[in-house]
Amino acid sequence: MNSSPSESQLFDANVVVGPLPRRPPGAPESVPALLETMDRYGLATALVTHASAKWHDPALGNERLIRELSGQDRLIPCWVVLPASCGEVPPEAEQVQDLIASGARAARLCPVAHRLSLEPFEVDRLLGALEERRVPLLLDCDNVHWSEPRPWRFIAWACTTFPALPIILLREGQASFRALFALLDQYTNLVVETSYLQGHDAINLIVQRWGPSRLVFGTGLPLWDPALPITGLTYAGLSPVQREAVGGGTLRRLLEGCRR
């Protein structure tokens, strides 16, 4: 059943490890269980956030992430970040410095889980610090269904104000193309993760129109079934070069852009 990791180049941009609220039965929780699941689905590498950082305490959870991922090279750490206004995390520039020093190469912002307003007065210093070090920002709105609203005004503001900051929309669905396509046209720093991108031929369409640098493959493990985004990519009708880029090349390039 398992495939050798070396057979696959898929790099999953959207994975969480650790104790998760409402974790589906059988979904992986520990690092070994996650690696076993990744093998089963032919996933070579993953960008991983710790559930404790998102759902319990970002500082403690990020520390736990680095500890649990230590010693293996298939899981790349992604910290959860917060505005520093309450003092629960270090000031923004220091927070981003710590992120990079820990070996993490991306940041996850969780405006729904953390009740963020996303107003400039709240997040501008954080996004500015991330931009300065070119740390890709994953925007995690905890969306379940395509009918839910998105913070489009914030996304447009962030792309405009921080043009050197790669902003990756997680689990973007098929029902917002009128807004999404307008933003893809205007902001080259906007990237979409594919786990929920289920419009007919949408992956192919986006690649043909904007190139494979605007999409990164992701699954949403362990909450979501990785099978759908995998075949969403393998049957997308992309050239091998395009498929490799969406499947991992684009994400690797973004992570390598971090200024250490």
Added chain:
Amino acid sequence: MRMGQNSAAERQGESDWPAASGAEEGLGLRERALRGLPLDGVLVIDDHIHLGPHAGFYQPNSSAAALVRTMDRIGIDQACVFSTLAVVSDMRGGNDLSLAAARAFPDRLLAYAVPDPNQPEQVKDELQRCLDAGARGIKFHTQLHGYPFDGPRYEPAFELADAHRLPLISHGVGSPETLRRVARAYPGAHFIVAHVGAGGAGAPGDALLRVAAEEPNVYLDVASSVARFGAFAEVVRVVGAGKVLYGSDTPWMCFTHQIGRVLLAPISEDDKRRILGQNLATLLKQGPR
């Protein structure tokens, strides 16, 4: 090669997906899915696709020709089609689109007739017109039409499905006990519950699973944008692979994502093949040709 399918050379000309070499027929479905190889040699019938645009949100490439191109790429033999126009606002005009698509791709697209219960005086004649023109099943959209599954305006549809042993797929079936009562009242009809076979719906969904497991003429369609980890395999375990039908809801969603739910599921190869097409083929053989 499928009837009506483009040759591998033609397919290569319009895109760059892997060519069908014949060797993939020896590979398991999981391996083919991971490599993006066409499902040649496997009967695949999508029980749930739409057709045409939807003003509510942009749905790319929604023409019949574009839908069949994607089916070719994956290796989907046939799909049951009901135009979006029919389920939203124009019963007759929408059914005409579905019938025209089936005429244009007679080996690939199977038209289903959509009754609009908001035009009760026309439902019976419209369904008969569609059956006479080659429709192979019936589709309800109780949510968009704003009408209950067991309301009297749907009775002509139930009677036709019962008499002709048609598949009847419905988005919305009322309560589990409503579904059970209707299924028992029309034992010749094959009731397919849309969007429930993917699981993860909580208590109401679980009760529907029990109805599907217990009633011989109730089946579950797997099309769902939401796919919780492990939920689909749990549905198959509870209701049995013989009661589950692959469907995608393309172009509201996409064949490419939805078929992965089956191809990569931790279930047996035989169960995958039943869900992908064998189950529905058995039902379709009982209806009009």
